Amino acid sequence: MDLRALPEHGTLLAGLGAAAAAPVEVYLSTARRMLERMVAQPDWVSGLALERKPGGYTRNFLFGEGGISVWAMVWSPGATTSVHDHHCSCCFGVVRGAVREVWFRPISDTHAVATGEADRGPGYVACMLPSGPNLHQMINAGSEEAVSIHVYGYDHHLHASSVDREYQIARL
Numbered sequence: 001m002d003l004r005a006l007p008e009h010g011t012l013l014a015g016l017g018a019a020a021a022a023p024v025e026v027y028l029s030t031a032r033r034m035l036e037r038m039v040a041q042p043d044w045v046s047g048l049a050l051e052r053k054p055g056g057y058t059r060n061f062l063f064g065e066g067g068i069s070v071w072a073m074v075w076s077p078g079a080t081t082s083v084h085d086h087h088c089s090c091c092f093g094v095v096r097g098a099v100r101e102v103w104f105r106p107i108s109d110t111h112a113v114a115t116g117e118a119d120r121g122p123g124y125v126a127c128m129l130p131s132g133p134n135l136h137q138m139i140n141a142g143s144e145e146a147v148s149i150h151v152y153g154y155d156h157h158l159h160a161s162s163v164d165r166e167y168q169i170a171r172l
């Protein structure tokens with residue numbers, strides 16, 4: 001399904017594409033507002049053809065324009081990302097289920113230690129810039145599938161993903 005075919009989402013995505021060239025604060029607030037609308041009425045996700053991977057997660061491309069890209073991530077129970085940071089802005093909203101976000105502090109170019117965590121339930125929206133070390137890991141620690149929508153400040157034609165660098169977890 002092309003999200004632009006949905007009247008409300010088509011309007012939201014057109015606004016996001018137009019905001020991609022705006023100052024970063026304008027772009028981020030547009031992305032946040034779009035995600036807040038999308039997570040507030042989550043039923044539209046049922047119409048998407050989303051890939052699933054038992055025990056893992058999938059990235060499903062939804063939209064790309066003006067150097068930004070929008071993805072739906074499906075998190076099966078037990079799905080865990082690497083510890084990573086981003087080379088671009090990253091906004092996400094949780095549509096269904098819950099994902100745990102764990103933050104890390106780098107102790108070298110290759111290793112990092114956990115500094116905190118939070119469970120993000122349906123309706124949660126966050127935006128962040130690649131402003132210095134901003135390491136995190138996403139985990140579906142529950143027994144239900146989770147779905148989140150991610151808006152990244154990168155052109156999907158130019159980058160394979162939003163990940164800048166990956167780290168190993170240091171056991172101190």
Ligand SMILES: [Fe+2]
Binds near residue numbers: 084085086090
């Ligand atoms: Fe991330």
